[in-house]
Amino acid sequence: MLIEGNNLSVAIDGREIVADESVRCAPGEMTALVGPSGSGKTTLLHALGLLLPVSRGHILVDGKDVTSYDGGQRRRFWRDHAAFVLQDYGIVDDESVGFNVTMRGQRRATNADARLSAALEQTGLAGRAGETASHLSGGEKQRLALARAIYRRASVLFVDEPTASLDARNRHTVIELFTGFARQGATVVVSTHDEEMIAACDSRHPMGMREVQTVTTATGRR
Ligand SMILES: Nc1ncnc2c1ncn2[C@@H]1O[C@H](COP(=O)(O)OP(=O)(O)OP(=O)(O)O)[C@@H](O)[C@H]1O
Numbered sequence: 001m002l003i004e005g006n007n008l009s010v011a012i013d014g015r016e017i018v019a020d021e022s023v024r025c026a027p028g029e030m031t032a033l034v035g036p037s038g039s040g041k042t043t044l045l046h047a048l049g050l051l052l053p054v055s056r057g058h059i060l061v062d063g064k065d066v067t068s069y070d071g072g073q074r075r076r077f078w079r080d081h082a083a084f085v086l087q088d089y090g091i092v093d094d095e096s097v098g099f100n101v102t103m104r105g106q107r108r109a110t111n112a113d114a115r116l117s118a119a120l121e122q123t124g125l126a127g128r129a130g131e132t133a134s135h136l137s138g139g140e141k142q143r144l145a146l147a148r149a150i151y152r153r154a155s156v157l158f159v160d161e162p163t164a165s166l167d168a169r170n171r172h173t174v175i176e177l178f179t180g181f182a183r184q185g186a187t188v189v190v191s192t193h194d195e196e197m198i199a200a201c202d203s204r205h206p207m208g209m210r211e212v213q214t215v216t217t218a219t220g221r222r
């Protein structure tokens with residue numbers, strides 16, 4: 001899915017936090033929103049994911065203007081297409097790893113579900129469906145959030161600072177997983193100030209620099 005933001009501004013309490021940003025996030029690519037702390041990366045990411053209303057500009061999904069989607073339309077977009085890996089991981093701590101991937105009823109999900117096993121396998125969490133999510137490390141929680149996106153076959157993934165709290169080795173693993181998800185054809189949008197993550201992205205959007213074009217390096221694009 002192609003996600004485009006055209007001249008987006010977001011004002012909160014009368015203050016313009018995102019000002020006139022235009023960004024194009026293509027399928028099969030990982031796009032970085034980059035800039036110093038407080039430059040509005042997270043806010044723009046949330047706006048592109050329809051989590052936050054914009055005060056000006058337009059958001060297009062595969063060319064369709066979704067800026068004024070109502071609650072029901074936004075929920076359908078989240079349910080059918082989007083997955084989020086946000087700063088608090090969005091993980092239900094008291095529930096099992098399996099529940100967190102499938103978000104389905106049973107407290108102790110088993111490996112009987114082939115899709116669940118595949119998602120855990122891909123994220124290095126094989127065989128851990130029955131563990132309580134709160135026991136996972138920071139890096140494992142990031143991978144769990146990605147496993148959920150893989151399980152749901154999300155076509156768009158919005159990711160906020162996935163490597164912020166990780167050591168070098170876990171950072172590397174997580175970057176490779178997100179890159180791999182994009183290579184499978186997904187649109188990955190990531191807010192980050194991690195140099196290694198930025199380098200791994202196909203396209204970089206610097207915040208607050210209207211005159212600067214998004215820089216694209218074509219590698220392995222679909
Ligand atoms: N809900 C809110 N209410 C008021 N101000 C907010 C809100 N959300 C964000 N801001 C402000 O908007 C600015 C940009 O915040 P944002 O979180 O988007 O920055 P960021 O680039 O993601 O920063 P970081 O790299 O530290 O995560 C900050 O000054 C922040 O205080």
Ligand SMILES: [Mg+2]
Nearest residue numbers: 041042161191
């Ligand atoms: Mg942020």
